[in-house]
Structure formats: C-alpha cells, structure tokens
Amino acid sequence: MKIPARFVTLALAAGLAAPLPALAVDTPDAANAKSYAVRIPVTPVPDAPLQRLLLPAEALVRLQSAGYADLRLFNAAGQPVPMALASVPTQTSTQEQSVKLPAYPILGAEGAGAAGLEGLSLRIEERQGKRVVQLNTGKATTASAAPQKVLGALLDARKLKEPVAAMTLDADLPVGQPVTFNVQASKDLKSWRPLADTVLYRADASSAAASLGDTRLDLSMADLKDHYLRISWGGAAVTVRGATLLTSQSTAVRQRVSATMAVPALTNAHELVFALPFATPVAALKITPQGRNVLVPIRVLGRNNREQAWALLATSVVYRLGAAGKEQSSGPVELGGASVREVKIEADAKTPGFAAAPEIALQFEPAQLVFLAGGPGPFTLAAGLPGPAGAAAAFLPMASLVPGYKASQENTLPQAQLDISRIDVTGGAVAGPLVAAQAGGDGIPTRSLVLWGILLLGVLALAGMAWVLMKQTKKTD
Template sequence: MKRAFTLTGWCCAIVALCASAPVFAADHFAQRFALQLEEGAAYYSVTLPAAVYLASDRGDLGDVRVFNGAGEPVPYSLDAARELTRVPPTLHAVNWFPLPPAAAGSSSSSRLGVTIAADGSLHATAAPPARSQHDTELIDTGRASPKAGASGAPPSNEANALVVHLRDDNYQGRVTVEASDDLQHWKPAGDAQLLKLSYNGSTLSQDRIELDGTRARYLRLHWLDGVPYVDSMELEVQPVAADNVQRTGRIWNEGIVARAGPKPGEYFFVTGGPFPVERLRLNLPQPNTVAPAVVYSRAGLDAPWRQVASATLFRLHNGAVEQSNPELELMPDTDRQWRVVVDTRNGGLGAGTLTVAAGWRPATLTFVARGAAPFTLAVGSAAAVSSAVSRGDLLMGASSVAATARVGDALSAPPEADARSSGDADARRRYLLWAALVLAVGSLGMIARRLARGARVHAGDVGNSGAPDSPGRAGAAGTDAAGSAADIPNGHRDDKT
C-alpha cells in the first residue's frame, strides 16, 4: 500500500510539472544572422555588432551559437574585450621639446632642434624658443611604447592617453595630437580640450588627451588656443595580454535620452542590451553648468543599484571655445539600467534634456568552419547555457591565422518552421501529460482494488466467527437477566419487612 501511494504522488508531481512547464523549442532563438566569410579557411573570427547585443537575453552573451548549413552547432570561443586588459594602466613621465611654428612642419631632426640617439631617444641641440614663439611640443614617449622587435612581434604596451599637467591656474584651450615612429610620417592620434580653473581653493581640471591605444614612439602636440605653462607630461600605458586576439576599437551608442526621475536631480536611461560599457559621455543641456554627480547601474528591476562612477559634470563656454567634462571611465559594465544622481544644491542641470553616449568594445567570436555553408549566428534564448570554449582549446595550437568573417543581415525565420517547432513541443507535452495521467489512474485503480479486496476478506472473517455462538450466548444472557429480576423484588420485600 505504501508503494502505491508513493507511485501516485510521483505521478501527480509529473502531471503538475508538465502542466506548468513553458512550451519552447530547445533550439529556438529569437534572431539569426547570416555570416559572410571566404571559402577555404578552417577558423574564422567575427566582431559582434550592436545588433547581436540588442538581441541577446544574457549578460554574458551565453545564448550565442553558430550553426552550419545542416543546422548543426559548431565549436566556438568568445573573447570579451574586458578579458584583454587585465592589468591596470600605469603613468610614465615623458620628455618634450618646444618647437617654433616654422619647424613644426619639418621632417628633419636637425631643423627640429633635436638629435636622435641610437636607442631612438631625442636630445635637444638648441635652446628652446620662447613661449610666445612656439605652438607645438615634440614628445618622446621613450621605452613606454616600444616598437616591434626583430621577430616582428607587436609591442606589449599601448598608450591610452597623454596627461598634460598645467602650471597655469586658469587655462582653456583645444589641442590635437599626431603620432610617428620616424619623425617623418605623421598620423592623427587624438584631440581634446584642456581645462584648468581655480576658484576659492577648488580646482576644476581636464588634463587628459585620449590616444586610444597608439604604439608610436613620438607624439606631436599642437596648441590651437594659446600655449600655457606646462609642468610635466605623462603617458598612460596599458599592458596588453600576449594573445592573438586583435583589440577591437571602441563603438559609441549616441543619443541615449535620460528621463527625469521622481526625485530632483535624478535621471534614468537604458542601453537596450548587455553592452560592456567602459565609457560614458554625459552631455549637459545648458552651457555654464557645474554639478557633482554619481552614476549607478543594475542588471534588472529586481537588482539593487550599485555605484560605478562619480565626477563633477561641467559645460563651460568661453568665447569660441566650449569645454565639457571628460568621459567617465568604467570597468566594463553589461548592466542595462542606469541612474544618474546630480547634486541640486546649486541648481543641478537646469532645464533641458540630459543625453548620454555609451562607449564599448565588442567581443570577438572565433568558430570552426565544420560542415557545409551557409553559416549562421543565432542569439536570443533565455534558456540557453553558454557552450563556448577557450580560444586556446579551440585552436589546438593551429599555426593558421583565423580568417575574418562578418555578421550580415538578420534572417527572418519561416513561419511554418516556428509553427512546426511549437507544435512539436506541444505534442511532446501532451504525450507526457497523457502518460502521467495513465500512470496516475492505474495506480489509483490498483489502490481501489486492494482496498475492496481487503474489505471483503474482513467481512467474511467477521461473519464466520460470530454464527455458532449466538444462541448459547443469548440463552445465558436471558437466564442471567431473569435471575436478576427475581432477586430484585425479594430484596425490596426484605427492605419493607
């Protein structure tokens, strides 16, 4: 009996589980993209565009898959940009040489007033020009950004930014930076607006010029709005992991509108996908605004807010020059919901709309071209679990370099395929329900049969044991009753006597 009840309980649990389980196909993804690649390579690497992030249901892109023409999944690795920069950046002091306007465009080191030593370092050969007679600085980054060695291996450091420490207490101006390895061929490396304002013991400064990973030995800094006094210059260097993954350039999601919250100085915005945001550019609505702010993020509505950055936001207008606060630097953050809290004691941001630009570096997906084309990339499944392997395990020491592939247009799934997939899932669930119900009914019938048989056996045992003894017992009972009735009157008579 105990086994029957246990079986019934399990059957009921199966029925409840099947009834409450969601209907989905194991291989159903919300979006699929065509992969465009050249024939003949064994491995391909593809940079994931914003459309893949927008379609993903997972913060770690665990629902990304690659399928061949037969619909079979192929092995792949997924290398996020944040995994390529594990070591924090460092600052290295650099040497710089003021150049007069005539020499700034020259390619000869003698006309620049410097000589190049055997190790590539620069040394001055003439007295520097007066501050009013120069508008360019020639910068030697030294060994902080070495060139490629004899083996052709790339250097292990990248220059993220040039930090210029100004002596002037009040300066605001634009600058541009060029980079070169031979002092002859120059290419643009960055631009910025430098700022230093001091008032009542407080200093507001912007001294950082983004270089975005240049590896050139020499830099050339042009002052566009007057030359200030410079105390020192430093190069922010980022050590790069020694792997074969190319560091992708930063992509910006522009024009994100932050809506005002229920509290004064509170603003909310969403990124729309699990983008690994590492830069935030907050565009203030009104010029001549200065306000401290704190930035928070969270993965979803049920998650608590966590602080990710704080800074003094400003937008200052000075004639033809307008200066804004620098970009906020973050650890790569895949949260979708963001909150900005501005100090309103001095008026906050005033009227207007706060807009945001989010900068991020896309992940690189490498896959094995197993099977026949066409290959497709699928994404968007909350039930999917990441099946990515490490890049080293995927390549298995292969000497061939992965060819470049590109994510093409989104593919529309045929309606009949979705209907067939959903119908198959419904049919499987119906079969499970019927099987569980049949087991439950069978077990209940077995319990009823055992109960009925036990009741019949018990009734037969009672009838057989009570029939022979009934008359004798009735007679004895009658005799005892009669005797008792006779004795009682006599007792009453004795009492009366």
C-alpha cells in the first residue's frame, strides 16, 4: 500500500511542531530587590557620600554571572545606587625567622690584634675534626712558627636566602672592659665590606650578658646569600661561640573569601562529581581528606554543562598527616579563577583513593563595591538573579564615580558594614554550609533528551497516520 506524500508531510509537521520544553527562565526585573536570591542589609558610614563595601561569601555563592552582573545595591526607596566594582588591595605580610650560625675561630700571630686582619685573606682548615680559619699572610713558614691566638670569628652565611634584619652575638665578655665588635661580609674571604659595629660592656662578673650597649646589631636587611661574616673585637679576651641572625621576608598577600560546602556524595573511591549553583570564579578549592595519615594525588576538572568535555583545571596532592599530636593538611588547590558549573575530582588510580568524601571549602578572590550613598537609607545588597541570562551589568567606571580619581583612591574611602545576621534568602535561610552538596549530572544531556523526544513524537505521529490509512484501506476493500 502506498501512503500519500501529503500524509507523510503532515505527520512530520505534527512531530516537529510539538511544543518544546522551556530551556531558559525569563529574566526578572533587575530593579526589583525581591527578585534576587539573597538580600543583605548594609549600614553606611554617616555623612560619607562615597563609600566602599566588601562582598561577603553569602553573596558570592549566589551570583549567576561570572562578571558579577547580577549584583545591585538598593536604597530604601528601592532604587539602585551608582556603583563600581574594584579589587581588594594586597596586604604586606612579614615573616621573621631566627637562624643560628656557629663561629669558627680566626687564628693569627700573637700581637697582631685587630689590625692584623686588615688587608689579609683567610683560608679554612680542618684540624682534628674541627674547622678553624687561618690568616693567609703569604709567609706560611713564619706564620706557622709564631705563637697564634684568636683574632676574630668567621660565620658561614652562604645558605641564607632571605634578607637579614639583625644579628645577636653569643659571646663571653671580659669584666670591666669595653669591647668594640666589627662585623664585615665577603664572598671570597679576601675583599670585605663593613656591615655593623657595636660596643658592649660587662660591668658585673655575676651577669653573663652585657650591662651596657646594644647586643642586637642592625644589618639593614642585608643580602648575605653566598657570603661569609667576619667578627673582630681587638685584643680583648673574648670568646664568640656563634650568632643568631634574624631573617625577614615581606610578601604581598590578599585575604581570600572562603565559603563552606556540604560534603558531597562519593560515587566511588576514585571519583567525586558535584555541581556549583553559582557562576562566580573560584580561586581555589581547599580539599581535606577524611581520616588520618591520608595522601591522595588528584586531578580537578570542570565544565559548564554535560554537552562539554571535562577540562583539566589543576593537579595536586591532598593529604592529612598526623604525628606526635600534630596534624598537617595540604593547602588550597589553585584553580586560577575558573568559572564552572560542575567539578570532578579524580584520585590517582594507583592509590586506594578516598575512603570517604573529603571536606571541601571554596575560596574566592576578594572584591569590593564603591558606591554613592544616594537616597534614603537603609541600603540593601542584592545578589543572584535566576536564569542563565541573569542581568546586565550596572557598574560604572571608577573615574566616572569618583571625581578626580587617582589610582587606588577607592581604598581610602570609608567602609560600610554588612549585617549578616539579618540576611534574607529566597526560599528561606539555609543553616550550616553556605553551598549545598548538589550531585553532578553524568546522565544524558538535556539537549539529547529533547532531540530524542522530538524524534519519538515524529515516529508516533507516523504510526498514527499509518494506522488511519490502514483502516481506510480495509473499508474500501
């Protein structure tokens, strides 16, 4: 039986014209504070037109735009106020560490005194298992035959990598005799440059430390890598056992914003997949294995939907080790500001993997709003619009918001405060972790389901038309 072409065309049209499920949610009115996922009261600084506000984790974990477009600040009249987005400046952190260096005696001819060290090079010798420093006068026979005494001390500072701020001597001083100490540095034990000097005086024999003088020598952040230090003190009867050097390192750090996350379900020991309900770029993941003495090499991958292939974000080793009552855990796994909707953590197949799902915390780079406190208060910070489109960004250039703007001027503005205790979350406040544990989707993608649905509708339409034609053919026969 031949089916008329017009029936086939009608069947295909019926299948393709079937209504498709909506894949996008209509964007709500960006000027309505009630449309946002979270609203936080803001207390501005009185009588300050321009202010700044640090963005909290409660807002960052609900943004649906990687560029913070769905972020607004409303006044009491429901009007969005002019604002600009800015990064948070780094803070200088200084780390100090004490390094103890032993002193090696410098031997020279009797009666040479401190002046005998000037213009002479040194050589290091091993004598009966001990290291001593000998003056190199160029007259080895005469020097070795003459009586020798300790003229100074040598410190080996070649392994110091950080600048040295100060030095404290560990020395025994004679009673009632001022002693002048001179500290010099050299790379080759021939050419010396002065670093510091001090005069110490011990008045009482019962006291081991100096009574007068500054025992701490300021070295003015000297770079002593690959250097030797020479300490001389004239002809006084002094014993220098060593010195303590205080190294100092200044680093620029930016305090990140951290958000707790509920422990996701572990599908198997070597794979953990979870979804992120926001689009805010993630700076790092703090992954802490559960248990004791656990070490797992991992890979972190990410994607935005199931149609995409997994992309490698980072490789690292996470651990939790405990010994002698002290526990050590691995640092954050840097993701470089990745904006992904799904994350997969893969454990190395050569290891047992995770016995239980690890604890996970999200870290974000800090950001701040600079705004004009216009209109009546109080003010409200709103974040997070539903739907993939979110909202159009409302940020102004900093030069347009701040008259006569200069670089980093926003960091000098007064800082408004947030009242997190009065946070208003759509759907009710969530107790516990800020980010819920949502399972990642490894099933059939939504797009594939839609296409299969369309195909199935077309097949059913064709089957229906064929059945109708068969009935009509039987009646005709």
